[in-house]
Amino acid sequence: MARTVSRLSVRKRPLKTLERVLSKAGLGSRREARSWIGAGRVRVNGRLIQTPDLWVDLERDRVTLDDKPVRPETRLYLLLYKPTGYVTTYHDPEGRPTVYDLIRDMEAWVAPVGRLDRDTSGLLILTNDTQLAERLTNPEHQVPKTYLVKCASLLTDEQIERLRQGVELSDGMSRPAEVIRLRDSGKHTFLEMTIREGRNRQVRRMLEAVDSTVLKLVRTAIGPVRIGDLRMGTWRALTAAELIALKGGATSRPATRSSPRTLRRRC
Ligand code: URA
Numbered sequence: 001m002a003r004t005v006s007r008l009s010v011r012k013r014p015l016k017t018l019e020r021v022l023s024k025a026g027l028g029s030r031r032e033a034r035s036w037i038g039a040g041r042v043r044v045n046g047r048l049i050q051t052p053d054l055w056v057d058l059e060r061d062r063v064t065l066d067d068k069p070v071r072p073e074t075r076l077y078l079l080l081y082k083p084t085g086y087v088t089t090y091h092d093p094e095g096r097p098t099v100y101d102l103i104r105d106m107e108a109w110v111a112p113v114g115r116l117d118r119d120t121s122g123l124l125i126l127t128n129d130t131q132l133a134e135r136l137t138n139p140e141h142q143v144p145k146t147y148l149v150k151c152a153s154l155l156t157d158e159q160i161e162r163l164r165q166g167v168e169l170s171d172g173m174s175r176p177a178e179v180i181r182l183r184d185s186g187k188h189t190f191l192e193m194t195i196r197e198g199r200n201r202q203v204r205r206m207l208e209a210v211d212s213t214v215l216k217l218v219r220t221a222i223g224p225v226r227i228g229d230l231r232m233g234t235w236r237a238l239t240a241a242e243l244i245a246l247k248g249g250a251t252s253r254p255a256t257r258s259s260p261r262t263l264r265r266r267c
Pocket of ligand 1: 115116117118120200201202203204205217
């Protein structure tokens with residue numbers, strides 16, 4: 001008779017290499033972890049270990065760095081309203097302010113999911129959940145990102161239709177975009193644009209492709225997550241409902257539109 005293997009007996013143990021355990025705990029990069037191990041600062045169950053590739057079972061083994069226990073990393077998911085003038089990197093060789101200046105004293109290392117140009121403001125997700133980051137940035141998943149755009153000129157219906165169809169960019173045709181004319185005011189058209197790609201300076205280049213330019217660009221939503229009432233330069237944690245929506249299939253639907261009042265305030 002065939003033996004049945006219980007689910008429990010085949011459950012994978014949470015084995016990771018020592019180097020990975022340390023970096024996953026949000027203490028530093030894998031390279032740094034290797035150097036701590038090499039320098040004899042790491043112990044497993046009280047024993048000094050200098051092998052970065054040692055397999056460690058997080059459920060059973062006690063790992064310490066400089067005699068302090070290393071705990072599994074807490075997952076962090078932040079929603080930051082990036083102001084213009086801030087770059088989306090950790091260190092800027094030109095010394096400009098970075099988004100990390102706005103999120104000091106985090107209990108674990110977080111990285112921005114995708115980028116916003118220095119001159120673009122709006123919603124930026126930062127997390128240490130690399131799987132979610134991959135899901136949100138992988139072009140295959142086509143996660144919608146919504147922007148408010150102040151154009152340098154009045155746009156004709158024909159120009160807007162070209163944006164909707166997709167335009168020729170230096171790195172190939174853009175995918176069709178959802179474009180809503182919010183209003184025309186003086187010499188400017190204000191648009192709400194939703195794109196499902198994240199190419200470099202994409203919205204700006206799309207507007208250039210239809211012979212206009214962007215004067216102001218604000219990202220208001222990523223998938224189902226909206227910027228809402230968040231104040232510029234501040235951040236909050238993603239809610240459980242937002243996280244479930246981002247991790248689930250809901251990323252394929254853009255967020256419901258902001259109220260006209262919110263849109264007016266942001267532009
Ligand atoms: N498109 C742009 O042109 N810039 C951004 O920062 C984001 C999208």
